[in-house]
Amino acid sequence: MKKTRQDNNLDVTEDAFLGGSLRLRQLKSGHRAGHDAMLLAAATPARSGNRVADLGAGVGAAGLAVARRVGDIDLVLVEIDAGLASLARANAEANALAAEVIVLDVEAAADAYAAVNLQPDSVDVVLMNPPFNDSVRHRVSPDRARGIAHVATSTTLSNWIHATRRILKSRGMLTLIWRADGIAEVLAALDHGFGGLEILPIHGDVKAPANRILVRATKGGRAPTRIHAGLMLNDERGVPDKAVQEILAGRGILPLATP
Known part of the structure; x- marks a missing residue:
């Protein structure tokens, strides 16, 4: 990790991802x-x-990781915070x-999406990696940007999935990461227009119980839901799992990345 400084005097660090093949500047x-971002990318x-x-x-972490792995995609990075968007660019x-x-x-309306060429x-x-911490149980950070990025309202997930359903083509796919204890919210939100859940x-x-879930869903999909064997980030000794480390280094993908 290398510390640098942005022109607007905000402290940033430059961090290596995917075994150093992706370097990202982000706020300190x-x-x-x-x-989370790298696992989401590996599941897309x-x-x-x-x-x-x-x-x-x-700052573009997950989307750029997908672009580094796949190549020749038409990537669109959507971010509400102009400062983070500048770093992503x-x-x-x-x-x-x-x-x-x-x-x-x-969560903007359809016409706002259409205005930036994200038509239905x-x-x-x-x-997507939406804000997923429950505001009732999670202490909200005094840092406004951090709070927006981490804490969900009661409608966050449903609104994000609604926007996704609108812009996806028929049979298009959504991959998201969420709290494992919020799986019921995910299933409920995806019940309208999505199927073939993985x-x-x-x-x-x-x-310990799972603390995250990765979910892939198909717009208009009809296949039954499948639950994969859990991904263990660490072994019984607390040592990082070698297979997971290979994925985080950009040398592997997760089962959800294979349609």
């Missing part, structure tokens, strides 16, 4: 990309030629990855 404080079933939208992209350029960066509230039925793949529980500790 506030929401920071990490394992994008193919060359696809139009891929990363909703709530932050700079990160795409620094990594020689083509991406259109749009400053837009994911125009995207092949959506990935669920991958993520465990930080082999002896």
Whole structure:
């Protein structure tokens, strides 16, 4: 990790992802990309030629990781915070990855999406890491940007999935990461217009319940829901799992990335 300074005097760090093949500048404080973003990218079933939208992209971590792995995608990074969007744009350029960066509230109306060329039925793949901490149980950060990035309202998930359903083509795919204890919210939100769910529980500790879930859903899909064996980030000794480390280094994908 290398500390640098932005022109607007905000402290940023430059961090290596995917074994160093992706370098990202991000704010030193506030929401920071990490394992969640890389696992989301490794679970995204994008193919060359696809139009891929990363909703709530932050500094572009997950979307750019998909672009580094797949190549030749039409990547759109959507972020509400103009400062983070600026960093995402700079990160795409620094990594020689083509991406259109749009400053837009994911929960905006259809006409706002259309105004930035995100019309209905125009995207092949959506990935997203919405704010998912419960505001009732989670202490809200005094840092406004961090709070927006981390804490969900009662309508956050349903609104984000509604926007996704609108812009996805028929049979287009959504991949998202969420709290494992919020799986009922995810299933309820996806019950309208999505099917063929694939669920991958993520465990930080082999002896503990899953704390995250990765979910892939198909717009208009009819296949039954499948739950994969849990992904263990660490083994019984607390040592990082080698297979997971290979995925985080960009040398593997998760089962959800295979349609």
